[in-house]
Amino acid sequence: MQQKTLFDTAHGVLAHTVLDVRNVGVTYGSREVMHDVSFSVTQGDFISIVGPSGCGKTTLLRAMAGLTTPTTGSVRFKDRDIGEPHAEVAVVFQDYTRALLPWRTVSGNIALALEARRIPRTEHAGRIAALLGRVGLANYADHFPKALSGGLQQRVQIARALAQEPEVLLMDEPFGALDAMTRQRLQDEILDIWSTTPTTVVFITHDLEEAIYLGDRIIVLESDPGRIGADIRVELPRPRNQLTTREDERFLAIRHRLFGLLSGV
């Protein structure tokens, strides 16, 4: 089941804006890395943000996560400014080797999110088992992260983010360092997780095809300074399929358009 409509059946209310990025600009010293970026994220959406390296994708995500305070403008979560990380907004970092704690097992790393939320200890085992099953790590509960492949480590980080039970999942090029096969498998898994939970996903990538394949909507960033170049709706049917979706004429049309935008053709 990979279907989400404007009418969010999980909540029984009309979908509304969860994250509102308003005129965000970021300046480091005298260098302006982001200029007047505005867009809003509708609840239940899967939004891809794509752009060349150095366009401020990560800076934008950090501002949305409350990890960086924008120099100008603001990011609002449901009508309140995000100044610090918010309980309803989880982050999946690109560098899973650094974002996982090497001294904690797979279970221990997931437990971190439960400890942060002060979930009673007695509930940990059950919740962790469910999350491990969810991301296909049931057999790795007691392994240390170092002993796992990159794809498995990134699954641990995704499970930890899901343990936060966030409304919004911010993902910063999460599959950028993985091989093509692993990447495709994880793309389908994240779509499956998204479609079966009431989660909104903001997914940053530099891979045009990944952006189209995953998203309902693609925000294209241009660089120097980072700014919105285009905001494209993706009208591709779900569930998406690694073969047929990527061969769809509409997929190719968007790919052409993105390629033109980002290569300046």
Add this chain to the structure above:
Amino acid sequence: MIWRAAARAALLPLAVFAIWEAFARAHALPDSLSRPTAIAAALGGELLDGSLFAMAGQTLVAATAGWLLGGALAIAAGIAIGTIPALRLTVGPALELMRSVPPVALIPIALLAFGLGPKLEIFMVAFSVFWPVIIFTASGVGAIDPRVLEVARALRFSPLARVLHFVLPAASERIAVGLRVGAGIALVVAVTTEIIANPSGIGYGIAFSATTLRPDQTFADLLALAVVGFAINAALVGGERRLFAWART
């Protein structure tokens, strides 16, 4: 295999003892050097009457108490200095200055403050252990990957929980090295203090037997000291290996 390694390791000491014994019997050595058979007899006597265990126990208790006290204070101070840049800039230079004082130079003034007894010894050990541990702790904290602290922030842990769940474990490998270095220093300072100012433990045994012209006992106590030091280091290395299994996969 183990027996073979043990036999090979015993080769050098046995050869030294044999030559030593031969020279001593030929009266080619001063009496103050005693001789291995006499030392073995003294060691046997001290083991049988329990006096060696009592002395080793006194030294171990005082050294351990000082090591724990100095180590705990140094870990707390090292984390504070490592995480608060303003604090590092403020107290850093003063600490560097104090660190350059050889700890045993403090014995006379510590003697005035604490008098003869275990308090003096524990203070001396704690002071000496403090320095390596604070340096290794602060450097361990300084070397923590910023991403790890960002994860702590993103998960919204309280400052105390960040220290306990992130900073302390992330720096733990270096802290352990500091504690192991500190343990070696602890034994040196404990025995030095006992020789100079605290009449108890192996250090006092060594000083007393030498001044009463019983070099056989002095050597027996030195041998016991070597065994104690070796055992402490082996225990700490083993503990580290177990504690940091996650770092070696």
